[in-house]
Amino acid sequence: MELLMDYDNGLGEQSLSSLLPYFKLISFLPESPNVDRETVTIPRMNGLILPQHPRDVTYKERNVKVEILIDSIIAENFYQYRRELYALFVKPFPYYISSDLLPNLRFRVTCDGNFSIQKEKGKNYVVFTVDFNNFTGLAESKSSSLTKQNFNGEQWSPGMNIQMRDDLKYSFKNQKRFQVYNTGDAYINPMQHDYHVTLRAKGKNVTIINHTNGEKLKIERELKKSESVTFVKQYTVINKKPVKTSGRLPGLDIGMNDFEVQNTNDFDITFDTRFYYA
Template sequence: MVKLYLDFDNGLGEQSLDSLLPQFEVLSFLAEAPAINRETITIPRRHGVISAQHPRDVTYSSRKVTVEIYLNSKIHNNFYMLRHQLYALLVKPFAYYISTDLWPNRRFLVTCDGNFSIPKEKEKTHAVFSVEFTNITGMAESKHSTKTAQTQSGENWNIGMNLQSVDNLAYYFKNQKRFSVFNSGDVQINPLDHAYNVLLNAKGKNVTLINHTNGEKLTIEQELKKSQQVSFLKQYALLNNKPIKTSGRLPNLEIGWNEFEVQNTDDFVIEFDTRLYYL
């Protein structure tokens, strides 16, 4: 039996559909292929179309995730009650996460707007139907962040997540002026669209973080004490949770290896805390 897990971000964690409503059994889980939003132009006397953007600027649109489900109510009257229990469980005004054991350690942020029905044939107490979810980000994300060690022998990461042959990739660095950060996902990570944060404690003035892989850098335009922590909320840099002045932006993480450098400090610790994203 296929497992469907639901996480409504309500503190209860993920729960399987069959534990919440045992009369429902998931038969299949189908996510559409990723859908790219691509900007192109046409030029007179040139064949086809010309790409108008760098590949790193390509974005993904939402996509459908279709789950096929079997209901067996056993009793006619129960059919109607169970049908509406499922409607109430899945059709929400807010987005939530779904996942499946077929694709472990990944989850989809979805909405379900109720574009499905569960018809009952006269003499039958069972039915097969499909529920359509909308994966609003257009991609899956890892259930765990880089704070959880990426080991191939554990239960938090698995084959198919582009793991390296060496366990325990480093995302925490102390007084190491140059270091490498690995993005094992399929998507460039940026703080506006993704759960991506950097935690920095440093002593110095105009401390600068550079990603030499893509040329992006951030400078904190004030003097820092080692006891103060800099973090990030989308495009904002925060010092002890209060906005501070910066130039540039928190560097994105390109797919694969990212070569970083920290300047204007010799006394610092830095940690990259991000989920990874898959197509």
């Protein structure tokens, strides 16, 4: 078993055993998802009323409990090894952790310490627990939608809602109506998630509509096919400058999403997104 860390520093994933070989992962235990749901009561009606659409239900942060064994072999090394682990985990910035116990998923976490590694007299080894805060409330796929969704390349795993079909598309050319499949367990929000859409189109008032959730975006200027349109949270950007729009880039509901592109007959659009799992 391996514990993997990715600090977003360009080095990619690094295993605990390669960085600190005197530590060994024993268990990797994320808590269950923690839903934050609105409810109301109405006189003369039984129970609770759920006023929210499922896409508006959010997930609270959750704990990922990791058990680790330290074996310093000799007592003199114990205290130095312990300090090195503190420095490895306790960071002022968030990072990703994962384990081969849950392949192809990673958790965005912080670790603020508040754990201790107690040395017992006469022993140079001990098992201890570290609590990580998965502050996003969800796991995410290590691969994006541009990686073909099958089990051949070992980049997707059972339990990730992979369909028994090999023809899912996330890039479209001059196809006015098309479908985009959200493989995950949660709505993908352009304001929050690793969700990148790139558009090249010729036309005026080009509009992107997700008929599944009713969200749409109209770009209120004329576009040239040579221009690359990208989307950064609530902004639509061309050549690093925001342009005037109405609406917002549509997110992706769970499952199949029915899209339409209007006011252009010459366009390419690509959806490059990770998927999010409870």
